[in-house]
Amino acid sequence: MKPGNLRPYFQLMLFGLALILIFLVLFNTLYKTPYTASVLYFNYASYVINGGIPYRDFGFEYPPFALVFFLLPRLLTPNYGLFATLFEIETLVFSLIGLWLTYQISRLLGKAPWKMLTVYILAILAVGPIIARQYDIFPAIMVLLAVYYFETGRHKTSWAILALGTLTKIFPIVLAPVFLIYYLRNRLYKPIWSGIITFALINLVIAIPFFTIGQDAIAGLFKYHAMRGIQVESTYSAFLLAAEKLGLTRVTLVYNFGSWNLAGPLPDILARVSPYLTLFVLLAAYWYTYRLIKPGESQFFRIGPLSILVITLVLITSKVLSPQYPIWLVPLFSLILSRWRYPVLVTFILIGGLTYFIFPDQYLALLNLHPLLVFILLIRDCLIILLAVLAATSLNQKRVMEQVTPS
Numbered sequence: 001m002k003p004g005n006l007r008p009y010f011q012l013m014l015f016g017l018a019l020i021l022i023f024l025v026l027f028n029t030l031y032k033t034p035y036t037a038s039v040l041y042f043n044y045a046s047y048v049i050n051g052g053i054p055y056r057d058f059g060f061e062y063p064p065f066a067l068v069f070f071l072l073p074r075l076l077t078p079n080y081g082l083f084a085t086l087f088e089i090e091t092l093v094f095s096l097i098g099l100w101l102t103y104q105i106s107r108l109l110g111k112a113p114w115k116m117l118t119v120y121i122l123a124i125l126a127v128g129p130i131i132a133r134q135y136d137i138f139p140a141i142m143v144l145l146a147v148y149y150f151e152t153g154r155h156k157t158s159w160a161i162l163a164l165g166t167l168t169k170i171f172p173i174v175l176a177p178v179f180l181i182y183y184l185r186n187r188l189y190k191p192i193w194s195g196i197i198t199f200a201l202i203n204l205v206i207a208i209p210f211f212t213i214g215q216d217a218i219a220g221l222f223k224y225h226a227m228r229g230i231q232v233e234s235t236y237s238a239f240l241l242a243a244e245k246l247g248l249t250r251v252t253l254v255y256n257f258g259s260w261n262l263a264g265p266l267p268d269i270l271a272r273v274s275p276y277l278t279l280f281v282l283l284a285a286y287w288y289t290y291r292l293i294k295p296g297e298s299q300f301f302r303i304g305p306l307s308i309l310v311i312t313l314v315l316i317t318s319k320v321l322s323p324q325y326p327i328w329l330v331p332l333f334s335l336i337l338s339r340w341r342y343p344v345l346v347t348f349i350l351i352g353g354l355t356y357f358i359f360p361d362q363y364l365a366l367l368n369l370h371p372l373l374v375f376i377l378l379i380r381d382c383l384i385i386l387l388a389v390l391a392a393t394s395l396n397q398k399r400v401m402e403q404v405t406p407s
Helices: 003-024 038-049 066-074 080-109 113-132 137-151 155-169 171-185 189-213 215-227 235-245 265-292 300-317 325-335 341-361 363-367 371-394
Strands: 252-256 259-263
Touching: 003 080, 003 113, 038 066, 038 080, 066 080, 066 155, 080 113, 080 137, 080 300, 080 325, 113 325, 113 341, 137 155, 137 171, 137 300, 137 325, 155 171, 155 189, 171 189, 171 265, 171 300, 189 215, 235 259, 235 265, 235 300, 235 371, 259 265, 265 300, 300 325, 300 371, 325 341, 341 363, 341 371, 363 371
Parallel strands: none
Antiparallel strands: 252 259
């Protein structure tokens, strides 16, 4: 093999080594967080190993396939300290899979691998060490894998992975209408039905046993999330707290449902209407997508910003915006191929930096409603809104790549 042909592989290995050092060294020294969800994951996995059935024998707040990622390290050790280390290695492995997928996509598109890999690494650095302490990277990489298989024509595999991602953390389901719209615009009716059937069957096969065994607990879980208030870091909260500092409204901070939330007439109204706002903005985004997609075109040059757009709209309109939620976007930024990729990435880096400053660095100050932290939270959430605007704007730009054969 000629030396020039080996260069991309050397780039992949160098970026892989950099990612390993980031996880194992940087995220445990200069750039770290004292908070982790691995204790919770360890307990859930231990319940199962000891014969417990989720939803029936113990409360489980996640979709059922999430258990797979908790059980893998727990099967290797009953010791929590070692479990936590193995879980972080698991997140590293998935991050490396995302790196490899990004490399494969760059080769498919004829792009310089180092450019797309750099974007991927920068996005990981933006969200910081929380990526190794939470399990959100698993469904995020599954979304990227579903996109990859979708564009390379392996549609049933793509839908299967999207289903597993949904059974891991719900949010991947917002990509399903984007896939369906592509089929409709290209009059590909057979993949519509095969995709829907594949997606539905996998969800039913995995979920029905749990729903049958623990239906009362699952109904209670839905009620639990429906009754949650406006979480303090959400977009709604940022504007309400800013209005409160200006003397325009009155809100109080309470701890319930496992998080700090706002209480008061206006927060309660927003908590009730937020699901409808999410549905409305998503429908608007899907209509925009339908008008945008042209028959016969590959969508790789749009799938990145489209995915960022719909997921960011969920973040903006959700009544909960936990610090780990930006992880959902990490693998997608390298798929933005227009000249807007730099403003989009810089905006996300700012979002990541401010999120880390708020949590864990200055979270107590935010809970004390310090004016500076309220202002920073408002800026952070305005940047998330800007991210959605930039993603939508980038969709109107002409491609900066040669046409890829449509899948």
